[in-house]
Amino acid sequence: MPDLLRRAEFLLKILVERYIAEGQPLGSRTLAKQSGLDLSPATIRNAMADLEDMGLVKSPHTSAGRVPTQLGYRVFIDSLLTVQPLNAETIRQVEGEFVVGTDPQKLVETTSLLLSEVTKLASLVVVPRREEQLVFRQLDFVGLSGCRILVILVTEDGQVQNRIIDTERGYSPAELVHAANYFNDKYGGVAISEVKHILLADMQRTTEEMQRMMELALEMTRKMFVEPTDEGDDLLVSGESNLMDFPELGDIQKLRKLFDAFTAKRDLVHLLDRSMRAGGVKIFIGRESGYEALKDCSVVVAPYMVDGQVVGTLGVIGPTRMPYEHIIPFVDVTAKLLGGALSSIGR
Amino acid sequence: MPDLLRRAEFLLKILVERYIAEGQPLGSRTLAKQSGLDLSPATIRNAMADLEDMGLVKSPHTSAGRVPTQLGYRVFIDSLLTVQPLNAETIRQVEGEFVVGTDPQKLVETTSLLLSEVTKLASLVVVPRREEQLVFRQLDFVGLSGCRILVILVTEDGQVQNRIIDTERGYSPAELVHAANYFNDKYGGVAISEVKHILLADMQRTTEEMQRMMELALEMTRKMFVEPTDEGDDLLVSGESNLMDFPELGDIQKLRKLFDAFTAKRDLVHLLDRSMRAGGVKIFIGRESGYEALKDCSVVVAPYMVDGQVVGTLGVIGPTRMPYEHIIPFVDVTAKLLGGALSSIGR
DNA sequence: ATTTGGCACTCGATCACCTAGAGTGCTAAT
DNA sequence: ATTAGCACTCTAGGTGATCGAGTGCCAAAT
Incomplete structure (x- = not known):
């Protein structure tokens, strides 16, 4: 009898809707009225007993009405809910x-x-x-006091991250600008995750001449990328x-x-x-x-x-x-x- | 009789301390015990009545003990509290x-x-x-799509603020670098509040040659400094x-x-x-x-x-x-x- | 002049008890 | 298959009694 099942479903729908609106357990009497069906409370009671057997509703105690169970909500949402179009x-x-x-x-x-x-x-x-999806755009170094450098990282999507790092030795402003330019030319448009790899690879076969820059680069990567960013x-x-x-x-x-x-x-x-x-x-x-x-x-x-x-x-x-x-x-x-x-x- | 007053104060101190520790109104009996003084509850009751007259304690209802009033706490903190040295x-x-x-x-x-x-x-x-206290250190422009520019502002104390602004027309990377350099040379080390003024002043007597840069600068100031920063x-x-x-x-x-x-x-x-x-x-x-x-x-x-x-x-x-x-x-x-x-x- | 013991009193908390009302499940009738 | 009826259960809310903690005040003691 799919007819009976359909009715039970319909009652569940009403019950959940009313319960969501009122916040109070629904009894057979009220549900009979609310449903609009021309059925007596007794009939509703039978149907509710069925719903309870199916684990869709339960009563908090003997003489309260029924409320939806978790499963009841699930069924309601999956197949009974009629979403309201947004105002x-x-x-x-x-x-x-x-x-x-x-x-x-x-x-x-x-x-x-x-x-x-x-x-x-x-x-x-x-x-x-998601570092994997972030694309490197630009890096800036700002020298602070002593060996501290403020590193500013900009990604393609306009996000800015910054971080203060401690370096082994001090760097002159010129060096910092130089290093930043080098970075930006070389890695602009590359995914951050790639940058890490490339940097590490480059570090192997670095020429003496690039030594100092790489020294800085090394510290950058370690501190900026590798260390966990919260x-x-x-x-x-x-x-x-x-x-x-x-x-x-x-x-x-x-x-x-x-x-x-x-x-x-x-x-x-x-x-x-x-x-x-x-x-x-x-x-x-x-x-x-x-x-x-x-x-x-x-x-x-x-x-x-x-x-x-x-x-x-x-x-x-x-x-x-x-x-x-x-x-x-x-x-x-x-x-x-x-x-x-x-x-x-x-x- | 400063003696009596002193005793009342002392009782207030004990009362507040105990109340803070236990969270429950203190009766005369318990207070008599806790105080260490060799006084009967009756005496304590008299003293408490005095404290109540002074508005330092009150009882939530007839048959509860006393709790400190706001004024009681005030007196306690101002003159009775013995702060514990930190562990x-x-x-x-x-x-x-x-x-x-x-x-x-x-x-x-x-x-x-x-x-x-x-x-x-x-x-x-x-x-x-406090903009007044922030000192300008460095500015960077990063061109995003279309006429949008990411502005990064670094202050002396290492704070970084950034903001995306819409400009009237697009700028080439070279222009942006040029503008940034101009800014940084001219305003490095100046208080942010000053920067605003100087910028506005400069804008009056700008030469034709600086026109374009100032055009950008104008937009910067307006959007970055003048508009409220949340x-x-x-x-x-x-x-x-x-x-x-x-x-x-x-x-x-x-x-x-x-x-x-x-x-x-x-x-x-x-x-x-x-x-x-x-x-x-x-x-x-x-x-x-x-x-x-x-x-x-x-x-x-x-x-x-x-x-x-x-x-x-x-x-x-x-x-x-x-x-x-x-x-x-x-x-x-x-x-x-x-x-x-x-x-x-x-x- | 203070302190104290005693005593009547007040009030909140707890418990037992009751009632009203809502709601159920079951049975028998339709 | 539905319904009316009925006995039953359970909660919420109210009442009244008791208990204990605590007070305020007075008169006695120090």
Whole structure:
């Protein structure tokens, strides 16, 4: 009887929708009314019992109504959800935020704020420092006091990194300029990961004449490229405090765990990385994320692309009971818009 | 009878100390024991009634003990507190964090983390973007796509700021190098605030020959210096989630207000700025800060100096009931150490 | 003049107890 | 297959009693 199954599905849909809206367990009486079907509460009860057997809903205790289980949410999202098209005005407003030609860092920060403000959830944006994809553009050396040199590295996409390094001996301004020019001529347009290799290779067969330059170059590479550049520096989180408004996270202990996860970042980055492959929006419900701290949360993420290449992921995190029908399309377009804005910066 | 007054003071001291340690109202019985004085609870009660008249303590309700009032804390801190010298080992460990020659930004971030980790409170570090004090060192132009130029500004103290600007027309790499050299020769070592003025002045009497360069220079100044550089970008906060462990902040609503204050930042910056003048550690108790969100918190801050000049402030924020005798000296030495580490970078 | 013991009193916390209401599962009737 | 009816369960919320901690004040003691 596919008819019965269909009805059960329909009831599940209503139930999840109402529960997301109200936040309270639904009883058979209310569900009977809300469904619009001309069925008595008793019938609904039977159907609900079936849903419970299937593990899609459960009741917190004997005399409360039913709430969706994690699996229930899953089914709802995968096959029952009807996403709302974005409010046209919202779209326009959001587009306005992505002013072309802002530098990437700012752009990403704005996006993070935008996400959390519009959704009233906590937002996440990952900017993978994928050295492999970064292309070297220019290097500058600025002599500071003593043997300290400020190295400024610019990549094709307009990102700037800088770092102070200690050298074996002092260098004159002229030497620094000379060295920088040498670098820039030789390595301009080469992928950073390549630069490392080439440098190391060159170092083998260096002539006496290039000795001094290479000496500096060696120190550069070691300090600038090889030494770890603070992993975890690449996750932006905003709007965490929005989560305090949700009664289901009212337990301070839970909240504490969640906030600690935000500062630890490592796990979150890993989680978001998992969705890099996925073409579009990906949703982790409760324990699906694999992290205990997120067990009462859902994560909605989407990768964003620059020139057809996935370069990062963004999304929001909030209680499992969140308005997916609005959140999903919003995360989706934000990813697209950020990708677009970033694309227009490159060469 | 200064004798009685002295005793009352002493009792206040014990009371505050015990309350800070235990977090529970103190009754006359316990206080009689804890004080070590050979007095009966009844006597203590009389003394406590006096303290209450003076507005130094109050009882939450009739049959609870007494807790310090804001004024009580004030008196305690101003004249009764005996600060604990820092654990020698802690000092050494902390000193280890300030490795000489790290770039300023990193240094400040480390400090913020250090503060919150050691004190288990939320930490604040202000890095005032005091243009007046920044000295221009070097400028670089990197041409991006179309008319977009990446401008990199380096100041004497090793800070690097960068910005993408749109120009009226495209410039060739040679032009950019030329312009940069011109800039660097002319303005190296001049205070940023001066650069603005000189530039504007020069622009008046520019010769035809310099026209093009000045055209670029004009755009530079406008976009780089004049347009506001995101005020508020200069406050670092860490360890907010530490605050969730304090029962007195257990009220989600209060917590929410506090966290919102952290993200708003404006008020906090203003608060910290107020302590810039003070020579050493300054303490705001509860409402003294003037901000409603902080009414149950205390703020302990100290300015830090580079080359004898106050350049910023740092400190912690936590519940009024915090172990001042440890926090105060710790904030103090942290400020000194950060100042020291920053001083050693400049020329 | 201070200190103290005694005593009545107040208030919060805890517990047992009750009730109302919401919701269920099951059975028998339709 | 649906429904009405009914007994049952469980929570939320309220009441009242008790306990213990702590106070304030008075009169006695030092």
